[in-house]
Amino acid sequence: MTNIKQTGTQDWPPIPEELQSICLDSDDDQYSRFQSNYFQVGHPALIFVAKTEAHVSEVIMYVAQLQRLAKDAVPFSIKSGGHGLTKQSINQNGVILDLSQMNRVTVLDAEKGIFETQCGAVWGDVAAKIGQSGLILSSGDFGDTGVGGLATAGGIGLLVRKQGLTIDRIISATVITGDGNRHVVSEEHEPDLFWALRGGSSQIGVVTNFVFQADAVPQTAQGVSVPIMYQKISYDLKDLWQFLRHWQQWLANCDYDLSSLLMITKQEGGNPLAATATNVWIGESTDKMKTLLRASKNLEQVVEYEWQQMSYADLVKAPHLDNKGDQDAYVKNVLVDQLDAEIVLKLAKLIALDSVMGLEVRAIDGAINMRAINFNAWAHRQAKFFIAVWCDPTMSDDLNQQFKALHLENLGVYGAYSSDISQAETKRVWPSETGRRLHQIAKQYDPNQIFNQSRRI
Ligand SMILES: Cc1cc2nc3c(=O)[nH]c(=O)nc-3n(C[C@H](O)[C@H](O)[C@H](O)COP(=O)(O)OP(=O)(O)OC[C@H]3O[C@@H](n4cnc5c(N)ncnc54)[C@H](O)[C@@H]3O)c2cc1C
Known part of the structure; x- marks a missing residue:
């Protein structure tokens, strides 16, 4: 970041002096470190690697000027961790504001x-x-x-x-x-x-x-700080609906100290589907917890089973892998207030598609449902289950088409977990009153739509 940068491309205004030290173009050695997110490789004209709030402010003002003056629309992406499933944190020929160095x-x-x-x-x-x-x-x-x-x-x-x-x-x-x-x-x-x-x-x-x-x-008597009980359990599924019914019955007996997520995948030979549950209990292990976790073995035929007490920080430890843009996937999701046989039948059809890699089902009942409906700009307080489908990105049309059957009964969509950036999907993320209020506020604070690489109501 040492050479003086004149402009990103020909008709762009000169880069202000305050931003010279944080600006990269494709001639810089450091460019490749910041050009991609987890899913895709970007080829922006400029990357600004902000270190301070003043930098962020300067970049926004520069981009505002740029968008006014440039002949063609200039995409402006905001990138923090680069794991956004909308994949809009990188772009082609525009500007990326990279925030990864502001990490205190x-x-x-x-x-x-x-x-x-x-x-x-x-x-x-x-x-x-x-x-x-x-x-x-x-x-x-x-x-x-x-x-x-x-x-x-x-x-x-x-x-x-x-x-x-x-x-x-x-x-x-x-x-x-x-x-x-x-x-x-x-x-x-x-x-x-x-x-x-x-x-x-x-x-x-x-x-x-x-x-x-x-x-x-x-911490525990043995000195484990922020203890959790982590249980991972794999099942061979004879019948998806029966399994999900048993899982829901089991969860109904567990209080909210326990959270559970399922990853359902296809398998070769034998039964067509397998499921892996990740169950996490906050706090020191108790007899009640042990009884509940043992009961999870009765949901279906168990293939693998492990549980251990550990620190939460160890469970979610960051591997700090570079974003190389090589993990592309396409994800859709729905938030539902019940998981009944009819929905599960539709899920079974989805997972059978060649394009689909796996299905994620998370129980999200509990604290989410206890907040007021308009507590913040999350519009789906009634949701009790989150269901996401991961698919081959080259076959996303297939998934979008098949997903229509699910949208009929869902409550909405979690925006940051959907790669569908259509307006129809955006309305499902922020429906009705949430959407109207958000639209008014966005109009007030970003009237010129500078933030154009973002889901926008
Ligand atoms: C492997 C994997 C696992 C995941 N697991 C979970 C999970 O368990 N739970 C969950 O909820 N989600 C999960 N996600 C989804 C992920 O958390 C979201 O997509 C999130 O947006 C990623 O944030 P990021 O900063 O890494 O993304 P980025 O790609 O940097 O940003 C994504 C978008 O967020 C906006 N944005 C980024 N930074 C800012 C900022 N500072 N201010 C304003 N807007 C900003 C921009 O619009 C940007 O396009 C997972 C994603 C992946 C790839």
Whole structure:
């Protein structure tokens, strides 16, 4: 980042001096480190690798000018951890604002469970840092997923039944809006903006810092900090509906200390489907917990089984893999308030498609349902199950077509877990009143639609 950059392409305005030191183009050695996200390789004209909020603000103002002056539309992507399933955090021929270097995590008040994190941190590192103070927060279950994308969209993590969405635990945030202005927002200060950035994604602005309320978990007598009981159990499925029925009956006996997610995949020979359950219980192991976890062995024929007490931070440890754009996939999801035989029949048809790699089913009843319907810009408080289908990205039309049968009965869609960026899907993410309110707020804070690489209502 040493050469003086004149412009990105011919008709673009000169790059301001303040941004010279953080600007990369394809001639820079460092360009390849920042050009891709998890799924795809980008070829932007310029990448700005921000280190401060002032940089973020300057970049936004530069891009605003650029979008006014350039002949053609200039895509502007916001990238934190680069794991966004919409894949819009990179682009071709536009500008990427990379926030990965703004990754500080600080415990502000361990006793009250309050910590702050910059948007470029990854969730595995957040868990490790706050774990040192005995704190835990449900977030992404893969340690390399970024704070910025997840904490502006939702956050369905391994402790979701107990703690709810990650965004439900934000108590204040700093956002730079489309005019380059910095706002520190909370329930008391600019509550509309605070409401919108918790679920509204980047159509409102770039959120640089989040303050969270976590929970404290006492360490075990053996000294395991932030203990959880982790159970992984694989089943051979004779019948998908019978299995999911048994799983739901089992869950109904478990209180919200236990969260459960299923990954259902195809298998060769024998029964066509297999399932792996990841069950996580927060806290020291108890007799009640052991009885519940043992009962999960009775849901179907068990193929593999393990459980162990461990620290939450170890479970979601970040591998810090470089984003090389080589993990492409296409994902669709639905949020439903019940999982009955009719829906499961449709799921069975979906998973039989050649294009489909696997089906994820997560129980999300509990804390999510206890918040007011308009608590933040997450529109689906009644949802009790989250169902996602991963498919071959070259066959996404096939999945979109077959998925129509499911949309008839679903409550909505979790935006950050869907690769479908159509307007119809966006309306399913933010339907009715949530959509109207979000639209008004986005119009106020980004009237010129600078943030054009984002789901936008
Ligand atoms: C392997 C894998 C596992 C996952 N597991 C989970 C899971 O368990 N639970 C879950 O809820 N989700 C999960 N996800 C989905 C993922 O959390 C979301 O897609 C999230 O958006 C990723 O955030 P990011 O910062 O890594 O993404 P990025 O690609 O950097 O950003 C995604 C989008 O978010 C917006 N954005 C990014 N940073 C900011 C910011 N600072 N301010 C405003 N907007 C911003 C932009 O619109 C951007 O296009 C998973 C994804 C993958 C690939």
